[in-house]
Amino acid sequence: MSVFLRGGGFLVRERGLEDFIVDELVKRGWRYIDSMSLGREGLDKPLIYSVLRRKIREFNPGVGEEDVSEAVSLLEGRGFGASGAREVLEYLKFGVPVKLGGSRVSARLKLIDYSDLGRNEFVVSRQVIHRGVREIRNDIVLYVNGIPLVSIEVKNPTEPGVSWRDAFLQIKRYEHSVPELYKYVQIGVAIGARAKYFPIIPWADPGKVPIYEWREEGLDSIGSVIEMLRPHRFLDILRFYTYFRMEEGRESKVIARYMQYRAANKIVDRVLKRLRGEDNIDRGLIWHWQGSGKTLTMIFAAMKLYWLLENPMIFFVVDRIELQNQLYYENLTKLDLGPEVKPKLIDSIDRLRQVLSYNDYRGEPGVFVVTVQKFQPSEFEELEKFLKAIAMSRPGTVMDRMDIILLVDEAHRTQYGVLAEQMMRLLRKANYFAFTGTPVPRRNPLKNTFAKFSPPGELYLDKYFILDSIRDKYTVKIAYQPGPFDYSLNKELLEEFLESEFDELPEEVRRRVERHVGKELDIRKFKVFLENPERIDRIAKYIAEHFRENVDGKFKAMVVASSRRACVLYKRALDKYLPPEYSEVVMTFQSNENDTLIEEYKSELTSRYHVMNPRDAVQKIIENFRTEDNPRILIVTDMLLTGFDAPILQTMYLDKPLKGHRLLQAIARVNRPYRGVKEYGLVIDFVGIFRELEKAFAMYEREDLKGAVFDVEEVLREFKETLQHLLQLIGPKPVVESDEELFRYVRIKAEELARNRSLEKEFTGKYRVLRRLYELISAKLSRDDIEQYKWFSNIYVFYVKNFVGSTPEEELAERYYKKTIEAISHSLQVLEKEAEFSPIKIDREFFEEFIQNKNIGLEDKASALIMGIHKFKLYAHNDPIYVSVADKIEDLMRKWRRRLKNSLELYEEAKRLWEKIYALKEEQTKLRFGRREYLVYRTLVDAGFKEKHALEVTNKLIEKLKDKISLHGWSKNPKLVRDVERITALTILREARIAGFTIDQARKLIDLLVKRLEKSDIEQ
Structure with missing residues (x-):
């Protein structure tokens, strides 16, 4: 249901939409006050001091006026930069640290009462003027206790070429115009036909700000964001779901996505209900697809519980050192979680024993990261027996505490083993919540994540799987295509792997597998085939050619090799066909390698990176892959197949047998969106596993895998369906005898788009999808499909050049849509040559010649002049001449779009405006002004x-x-x-x-x- 609907019609005006938003906010608990009646002390003062002082006194009984003034002064005195904004957020959450009465006794004076939300004052105002570097007028501002915390900008949803992004960019400009205001504001909301929200980060470029869309069942995005701003929910988000974070060496800010907020709150509610005795459910499964941000979901839940409970023990449990380090060093330590909050890494079994034995076995309060491997039964059997022995006489040990929470990451792997059983026996009254993007399927009763972490009658506590994530554009689709057939495993080996109990063959368990499995799976045969240097060399040559033609300069790639030895062989082979700096190996190394090839490569790596430990070189390689031009290809076997997030990674060259959750995990590395130009991640399969797709995913329910992976042939079908949609919308390419005749048709179609907002929106949206698909599958298209695609491309390019101008996506076109540019290069040259239809040159001789040209009809002349003037606006909007005629250009375009005048009237008005522009140009020349x-x-x-x-x-x-x-x-x-x-x-x-x-x-x-x-x- 759309929230726009009122009285049977759509709200079409910007001010009408603004009215609607304010009305809906008032219904949800905000009190409206006219901007002139807010009681501010000046246009340069964003705070409402009278309200703020009153609330500080009310929330902090017994404090003196000096203390109140000190708190206000400290809040007001924070700087405009990242450190000042971080302190403001801390004050909003925890209060302002003040020395009471000038003494040495320090206390935090609350600015917001989170325990009794009704005591706070929630105010919405509109058209609020602020003065800083320049004067601005905010559409809507939300205040809590006199502090402006939300800035909402609204754009007319029916105006051509205008969207929520214009509102977003306006807020970004406002941040610079009035920094004093935006050091307080925490959330920005940009509204057009859709609504987006984002954290306020004034020092960040627009492209570095995370932008999200809230989603509520049954509501569109505008209705959903209004629900997000309900007073109690907004304060919940402010307090527990907004944090500062270091990213790429700079301060940034994170705010929860809707599914993160939903899942984390379900965990918190379940724990609190159990502790209050309202029910006894102590577990739940969170099933969120790879790339949806489940690490942050875990952190949001943990920190909310940490602050709501009194001295809880909260454990993040992982099953790999690599994931432990990612969670601790790349996430927890980079988040500003609050005063004196220091998550701790449990790096040894002895340290784990200390944590559990602390305070006479009651346990050490805090937030911890631990690997499940540290719960070794042989190490904790004695402690378990001791705790059981004293449980009757002295309750309250870690074995009986209900305020212990374990957040288990990637629970499908080791959590059903003996280590997890030991953990659960030792912490038998704890709360267990499992997080997984690829759960162990319901068809396997021996390894069933659902049975282990889901209470009876509940499959999952929260689910956000593949199609949800693709719909919300947090991930992209994954396509696969087979590599050359003769590189693949033969049918016998492939069947042998698919029918085995293993999802992969990790190198560290090979000897054990060979010894115990024996006849079931002959690892040696796989090794001989997959590590064959001649085969690897042929594949490397194929990879190099594919990478150069399809990936390089736009995205990056990953080679997944079958073993560490195969990684080194791939590196050696790729260096023959690509510059050596293009590729790097990312894998673990042993202190004493038995394989001479690996040992030699380790020495080479440490020498090249000037480090003693190869682990340091590997970390540098990973960092460079994300931030530098090189490396462009990572070669891996086990590392980075889980938890690695690099949006620029688009293509995976798969040469390792994987199936089930390990296959899903691995291919999900290519599913992160990137700059709006990545329609699909691509997996090229050299093993042949995707030829047996149903067997590779046999353990899953078909319903659960919808949208997980697409054959390239399905991508081709999607292209053809989208092409067909555009053919019905615009019509096929006409039969013409010359480029000039084709150009006339292109111009007519572009003008139709400019005059029809709904047609323009549908065409440009579908075409952009088509363009991204074309880059992926152009080699598979028929000649006719390519011709129709070029027809639509010409219309789109002409429309953008003449009616839209530069946009972030079009600025990237030359780099990311090379195949499209190549396909229409001739047409682009024709478009440029047809100057009479785009007279951007302010030249008297050119103009007179154009006016006298009898081969051009009156309607065409009018359109050409108008487009030329509009093009002047698009590409010369910074020209001082433009500022004098901007309103006249907009008025002329409005009349042309809406057909408010006939061709003759439009032609005469366009001529007069062109004469005005020319006169201004002459004046500038005469004055000799720059x-x-x-x-x-x-x-x-x-x-x-x-x-x-x-x-x-x-x-x-x-x-x-x-x-x-x-x-x-x-x-x-x-x-x-x-x-x-x-x-x-x-x-x-x-x-x-x-x-x-x-x-x-x-x-x-x-x-x-x-x-x-x-x-x-x-x-x-």
């Missing part, structure tokens, strides 16, 4: 300055500013921006008074000048 000088001059003249006076003021102002604005990038330096504003204000206030301006008019002119100067710096 871009910035003319920008200032035209702004002053358009505001009402006499031309002579404007000339004097322009020269005076530019002379004063030249040292500040001459350096490109000055607008990103807060000090330089403040200097520019100060100098502009001092100069213009005096001159505007002479010109007869009021103070208010002068201030608006100052804001406009600074804004335009800043924009000219950003876009030069």
